[in-house]
Amino acid sequence: MKNILARGGIEFLAVFIGIILSLHLDDVRDDRIVQNKNINNLRSLGNELDQRIGYVDKKISQYKRDISIGEYVIENWKKVDFNHVDSLTKNDRGIILTLKAYRAINLPTSVYNSLNSDGSIGLLENDSIKILINNLYEVFPSHIVDGVENERVLYHSFNKYIIENYPTITDREISKASISDYKRFFNDDIALGYTKEKTHIRKFTHRNIVSYRKRLQILRQKINLITTD
Numbered sequence: 001m002k003n004i005l006a007r008g009g010i011e012f013l014a015v016f017i018g019i020i021l022s023l024h025l026d027d028v029r030d031d032r033i034v035q036n037k038n039i040n041n042l043r044s045l046g047n048e049l050d051q052r053i054g055y056v057d058k059k060i061s062q063y064k065r066d067i068s069i070g071e072y073v074i075e076n077w078k079k080v081d082f083n084h085v086d087s088l089t090k091n092d093r094g095i096i097l098t099l100k101a102y103r104a105i106n107l108p109t110s111v112y113n114s115l116n117s118d119g120s121i122g123l124l125e126n127d128s129i130k131i132l133i134n135n136l137y138e139v140f141p142s143h144i145v146d147g148v149e150n151e152r153v154l155y156h157s158f159n160k161y162i163i164e165n166y167p168t169i170t171d172r173e174i175s176k177a178s179i180s181d182y183k184r185f186f187n188d189d190i191a192l193g194y195t196k197e198k199t200h201i202r203k204f205t206h207r208n209i210v211s212y213r214k215r216l217q218i219l220r221q222k223i224n225l226i227t228t229d
Helices: 002-075 082-088 095-100 110-117 127-165 176-185 189-227
Strands: none
Touching: 002 082, 002 095, 002 110, 002 189, 082 095, 095 127, 095 189, 110 127, 127 189
């Protein structure tokens, strides 16, 4: 009887241990699946970060160009060299469009939106990565958007002023027929005020974009460390 009980106890223990091991292996397998999914998601997000960095680099170049033209015009107001202005604005916006318009910023966001909507971002195990992702996709871009929005509002006001007072200077290039109107424009203190304000806002946005690029690069490097085999 004792032998039967002992044998039964051993068999029960073996079954119990087997169940525990099976559950442990299931947990290990599930953890590995989650880890692999996180790695793949971070790689996809890293590719989007590369796109963002490339996009931001283009915007930084555009803002530097617009700011330099604005600074030249402000410094040389009432004595602007029109030939020099033409050379500065070559292959891009003309002088008036440069002074009045704004640069829209639409950062790539499809991968993040997909991962965020299905909860994949929340499943990431690295809390510091999650905080950086949230800051760089939700928090920090709002500062850039604010600068662009301020410039957009100013654009409409400046554009209205130009249309009402200098309707002939909206051409891509400075023409001989409108040179006198250009000269009047570059002697107009109200136009100078608009130009100063536009350049000030652009410098603010440019600083935010440069800072944002550095943060993107930091996150990209962290993702590289995690996802590199």
